[in-house]
Amino acid sequence: MSATTESAAEPTSEPAAAETAVPQAAKKTPAKLVFAAPRRGKPPRHLADLTAAERREAVVELGEKPFRADQLSRHYFARLADDPAEMTDLPAAIRERLTAELLPPLLTSVRELACDDGRTLKNVWKAFDGVLFESVLMRYPDRTTMCVSSQAGCGMNCPFCATGQAGLTRNLSTAEIVEQVAAGARALARGRVPGGPGRVSNIVFMGMGEPLANYKAVLGAVRRITDPAPGGLGISQRSVTVSTVGLVPAIEKLAAEDLSVRLAVSLHAPDDELRDDLVPINNRWKVAEVLDAAWAYASRSGRRVSIEYALIKDVNDQAWRADLLGRLLRGHLVHVNLIPLNPTPGSKWTASRPQDEKEFVRRLEAHGVPVTVRDTRGREIDGACGQLAAATED
Numbered sequence: 352m353s354a355t356t357e358s359a360a361e362p363t364s365e366p367a368a369a370e371t372a373v374p375q376a377a378k379k380t381p382a383k384l385v386f387a388a389p390r391r392g393k394p395p396r397h398l399a400d401l402t403a404a405e406r407r408e409a410v411v412e413l414g415e416k417p418f419r420a421d422q423l424s425r426h427y428f429a430r431l432a433d434d435p436a437e438m439t440d441l442p443a444a445i446r447e448r449l450t451a452e453l454l455p456p457l458l459t460s461v462r463e464l465a466c467d468d469g470r471t472l473k474n475v476w477k478a479f480d481g482v483l484f485e486s487v488l489m490r491y492p493d494r495t496t497m498c499v500s501s502q503a504g505c506g507m508n509c510p511f512c513a514t515g516q517a518g519l520t521r522n523l524s525t526a527e528i529v530e531q532v533a534a535g536a537r538a539l540a541r542g543r544v545p546g547g548p549g550r551v552s553n554i555v556f557m558g559m560g561e562p563l564a565n566y567k568a569v570l571g572a573v574r575r576i577t578d579p580a581p582g583g584l585g586i587s588q589r590s591v592t593v594s595t596v597g598l599v600p601a602i603e604k605l606a607a608e609d610l611s612v613r614l615a616v617s618l619h620a621p622d623d624e625l626r627d628d629l630v631p632i633n634n635r636w637k638v639a640e641v642l643d644a645a646w647a648y649a650s651r652s653g654r655r656v657s658i659e660y661a662l663i664k665d666v667n668d669q670a671w672r673a674d675l676l677g678r679l680l681r682g683h684l685v686h687v688n689l690i691p692l693n694p695t696p697g698s699k700w701t702a703s704r705p706q707d708e709k710e711f712v713r714r715l716e717a718h719g720v721p722v723t724v725r726d727t728r729g730r731e732i733d734g735a736c737g738q739l740a741a742a743t744e745d
């Protein structure tokens with residue numbers, strides 16, 4: 352049965368393998384995974400790459416007293432200063448040397464796109480070596496969420512995802528990730544986002560890239576983002592979500608860090624047969640292994656795991672798959688985010704019919720699994736999940 356001709360009507364039991372609605376194009380997609388980022392030049396060292404102790408050491412190496420590191424940190428993390436001229440408590444000569452060495456400009460905005468009356472802002476950033484990546488700020492009445500990229504491109508090759516199709520260019524550094532948040536925080540603090548001056552309250556690592564494939568830099572960024580000001584941005588760990596397609600050893604490593612950040616697993620299919628195609632990493636770690644690692648993370652962190660599930664018409668939105676997902680998840684510390692698939696140019700993958708989406712929700716709820724259909728903020732500017740491909744042209 353082809354994906355486009357299968358009836359939406361009510362399969363209640365699992366069909367035979369030959370009947371599953373996987374488009375042939377997906378079957379043919381080579382499951383090529385890239386874990387090791389191509390070797391490229393490193394971004395310049397930045398204050399946000401360093402721990403508090405390393406910042407003091409760096410300042411001493413530059414011939415200054417350690418307390419200068421704390422002054423610089425206060426300017427960067429607490430005051431969100433990006434102009435050395437504002438750092439008037441540092442004598443001019445010292446200021447020039449320290450900012451040149453420890454606060455080099457890392458990101459240049461090459462494009463800013465707004466929608467939702469200016470409350471959703473996507474930035475395309477260019478790094479020192481010309482690579483492009485994106486962040487999205489989403490302001491809601493009760494919170495402002497920054498969605499940040501962890502890699503330029505992505506090596507996980509999910510066939511429905513614009514970023515995955517472009518491949519992996521390189522890992523971002525800790526400071527390149529933190530700078531995306533700092534830039535959003537500056538825009539809010541300076542009243543550039545409608546709704547008056549505000550603060551970033553939530554961070555989701557759901558932009559370009561597989562965060563756990565760039566583990567060290569992402570962990571450093573989580574620490575800089577959540578360390579109390581003025582040593583860090585002072586955002587609560589509970590307000591940070593790190594997503595993954597299911598790199599099991601890295602999930603286990605993250606659990607051992609004893610953080611209280613939320614883990615989000617991009618599952619997208621409850622059965623290995625379909626997930627092997629939709630999320631090629633599944634050829635390495637199967638659904639059961641990924642969920643076992645997720646439950647271990649939940650019990651160690653005390654946080655509910657988010658299961659991300661992009662609903663794709665006639666591919667993964669059948670009633671029997673909702674039931675299978677419900678059976679896998681019930682009784683666990685979990686919440687499901689259903690994501691109406693965002694259309695990407697030239698892709699035949701499309702969002703589920705409203706009645707199929709409703710039935711999927713109903714069946715999950717019948718299994719006692721909490722579920723939300725995610726807001727598709729940013730869709731008009733290609734800023735929603737799976738759409739970040741860092742184009743600079745329309």
Ligand code: SF4
Nearest residue numbers: 505507508509512515
């Ligand atoms: S869905 Fe996520 S993991 Fe998969 S290719 Fe896209 S960015 Fe990478």
